[in-house]
Amino acid sequence: MKVIISLGAWLFDWLEAVGRAGIFLVQSVCRFPVRFSESVNLLVKQLYSVGVLSLVIILVSGAFIGMVLSLQGYSILAKFGSEEAVGQLLALSLLRELSPVVTALLFAGRAGSSLTAEIGLMKATEQLSSYEMMGVDPLRRVIAPRFIAGVICLPLLSLIFSASGILGGQLVSVGWLGVYDGAFWSSMQQSVHFDTDIMNGVIKAVCFAVVVTWIAVYQGYECVPTSEGIGKATTRTVVLSSLAILALDFVLTAAMFGDF
Amino acid sequence: MIKGVSVVDAYIRVNDLSFFRGDRVIYENVSLTIPKGKITAVMGPSGTGKTTLLRLIAAQLTPTAGTIFVNGQNVHALSRTELYKVRKKMGMLFQSGALFTDMSVAENVAFPMEEHTKLSAKEIASIVSDKLHSVGLRGAAKMMPAELSGGMARRVALARAIALDPELVMYDEPFTGQDPISKGVLVKLIRQLNDSANITSVLVSHDVKESLSIADHVCILAGGRVIAEGSAKDILASEDPEVRQFLNGEPDGPVPFHYPESVDDSDVDLQGGPQSVASKSNKGGAIQ
Numbered sequence: 001m002k003v004i005i006s007l008g009a010w011l012f013d014w015l016e017a018v019g020r021a022g023i024f025l026v027q028s029v030c031r032f033p034v035r036f037s038e039s040v041n042l043l044v045k046q047l048y049s050v051g052v053l054s055l056v057i058i059l060v061s062g063a064f065i066g067m068v069l070s071l072q073g074y075s076i077l078a079k080f081g082s083e084e085a086v087g088q089l090l091a092l093s094l095l096r097e098l099s100p101v102v103t104a105l106l107f108a109g110r111a112g113s114s115l116t117a118e119i120g121l122m123k124a125t126e127q128l129s130s131y132e133m134m135g136v137d138p139l140r141r142v143i144a145p146r147f148i149a150g151v152i153c154l155p156l157l158s159l160i161f162s163a164s165g166i167l168g169g170q171l172v173s174v175g176w177l178g179v180y181d182g183a184f185w186s187s188m189q190q191s192v193h194f195d196t197d198i199m200n201g202v203i204k205a206v207c208f209a210v211v212v213t214w215i216a217v218y219q220g221y222e223c224v225p226t227s228e229g230i231g232k233a234t235t236r237t238v239v240l241s242s243l244a245i246l247a248l249d250f251v252l253t254a255a256m257f258g259d260f
Numbered sequence: 261m262i263k264g265v266s267v268v269d270a271y272i273r274v275n276d277l278s279f280f281r282g283d284r285v286i287y288e289n290v291s292l293t294i295p296k297g298k299i300t301a302v303m304g305p306s307g308t309g310k311t312t313l314l315r316l317i318a319a320q321l322t323p324t325a326g327t328i329f330v331n332g333q334n335v336h337a338l339s340r341t342e343l344y345k346v347r348k349k350m351g352m353l354f355q356s357g358a359l360f361t362d363m364s365v366a367e368n369v370a371f372p373m374e375e376h377t378k379l380s381a382k383e384i385a386s387i388v389s390d391k392l393h394s395v396g397l398r399g400a401a402k403m404m405p406a407e408l409s410g411g412m413a414r415r416v417a418l419a420r421a422i423a424l425d426p427e428l429v430m431y432d433e434p435f436t437g438q439d440p441i442s443k444g445v446l447v448k449l450i451r452q453l454n455d456s457a458n459i460t461s462v463l464v465s466h467d468v469k470e471s472l473s474i475a476d477h478v479c480i481l482a483g484g485r486v487i488a489e490g491s492a493k494d495i496l497a498s499e500d501p502e503v504r505q506f507l508n509g510e511p512d513g514p515v516p517f518h519y520p521e522s523v524d525d526s527d528v529d530l531q532g533g534p535q536s537v538a539s540k541s542n543k544g545g546a547i548q
Contacts, residue, residue, distance in 0.1 A: 125356055126354045126355075126358035127358050127359075127360055127361070129315075129320060129352075129354065129358065130354060130360070133320075133350065134371070134376075135344035135347040136344075136372075136375050137344070
């Protein structure tokens with residue numbers, strides 16, 4: 001009986017937290033565009049720190065994942081004499097699955113944790129209170145631009161990850177393993193479809209972007225404003241985001257490609 | 261207890277305020293008045309909820325019971341938009357300064373004006389220069405908050421707090437962690453600002469000497485209630501043992517040296533193991 005009661009209490013707490021986070025998100029986004037020039041300035045600043053500064057890790061990781069995929073794919077495909085299909089394997093695995101998921105995981109570690117820590121520290125140093133005292137809504141000024149920047153950046157980073165992965169894969173399979181260049185690209189061209197492969201990957205990336213950035217800004221805003229509290233909130237951002245990405249990926253993949 | 265001075269023209273009226281944090285009572289039925297155009301010092305030992313009082317006045321916290329009227333408006337009954345309008349007439353100097361770390365000193369001071377006025381960039385720059393001059397830091401306009409000393413950061417925060425020419429300025433522990441020169445500068449600035457712009461000032465502090473030297477009206481809080489209220493002179497002349505203990509900094513008295521123990525945590529056990537007889541026998545005794 002006690003177990004059921006505590007399970008119920010946990011469920012209610014969880015639902016309450018999700019509800020609070022939902023209201024927080026709606027309030028942040030709805031209040032954002034107050035003055036156009038100010039909004040653009042704030043957004044550009046965040047696009048730079050969330051997106052541009054994540055480029056290096058995305059490009060390098062993408063290239064290495066593409067290279068590894070090519071090596072693994074080649075070793076299996078060569079047994080059946082269809083090495084040329086490595087282009088198809090590379091493009092489909094990256095566009096449909098690996099790019100959105102790995103980019104989102106890297107984004108949670110690189111940008112999500114930094115968003116949580118930054119907002120948490122702003123709370124600890126009373127900067128958020130300071131905005132409130134000046135009659136400026138911190139949700140509009142601090143949270144909204146960060147959230148919107150995250151949602152814009154992650155799908156773009158995911159596409160960049162795919163491009164970098166394909167180029168890395170081409171380098172290994174064509175440049176090193178000797179796969180015929182024309183066959184590599186033509187197999188890719190024949191098998192990749194814009195609406196089912198590329199767009200589904202982008203839709204996944206957008207969903208992950210909303211979830212990861214939402215978790216990151218909410219954890220920062222609601223953290224206990226001490227060094228320990230900020231540390232815990234940052235960890236929670238990475239752990240919850242990673243779990244949410246992987247669980248959501250399964251649901252989205254089942255919905256998009258589960259129609260056998 | 262000293263009777264509160266009769267204040268006809270009150271800027272802030274706190275009526276029967278109660279505020280609990282979980283089970284802990286911070287305030288219970290506290291009433292006090294903050295006169296218009298004067299400096300009111302709210303004093304008391306650490307942990308009595310002095311900063312909480314400022315946050316309640318600014319409606320950043322909601323009281324468990326009671327009302328707070330600021331300039332005739334019940335701040336906790338206002339909508340968010342109305343509250344933000346009222347807050348434009350308030351300035352708050354936070355204990356840490358709370359400067360925005362991604363902006364320079366001048367941008368910090370300009371920020372409230374950029375948000376709430378339609379002044380041109382040139383006009384704002386000129387006001388920023390004036391405000392920084394009034395706190396003696398015009399030369400630091402281009403510096404970033406990380407480059408400032410604690411005292412300088414607090415003066416910049418003060419310039420920012422008065423940027424919109426507020427009617428009320430609240431100072432949260434302005435003297436804590438300041439060297440004697442910085443303290444002197446802040447005391448002079450607070451007095452000067454209050455007199456020149458006819459601002460109502462609320463000063464929350466436990467620095468007895470500095471606070472009493474500039475306060476027109478003093479309120480001493482302890483144990484969730486007002487133990488004394490009156491002019492600085494009245495307070496200094498008070499015979500109340502609680503007030504005397506606070507003013508003279510006596511370690512033990514009506515405010516006990518020992519934090520009250522609950523039955524559950526009376527046995528301090530850092531090891532997680534059983535308590536020794538010797539340490540139990542020392543419970544509640546003096547330091548040995």
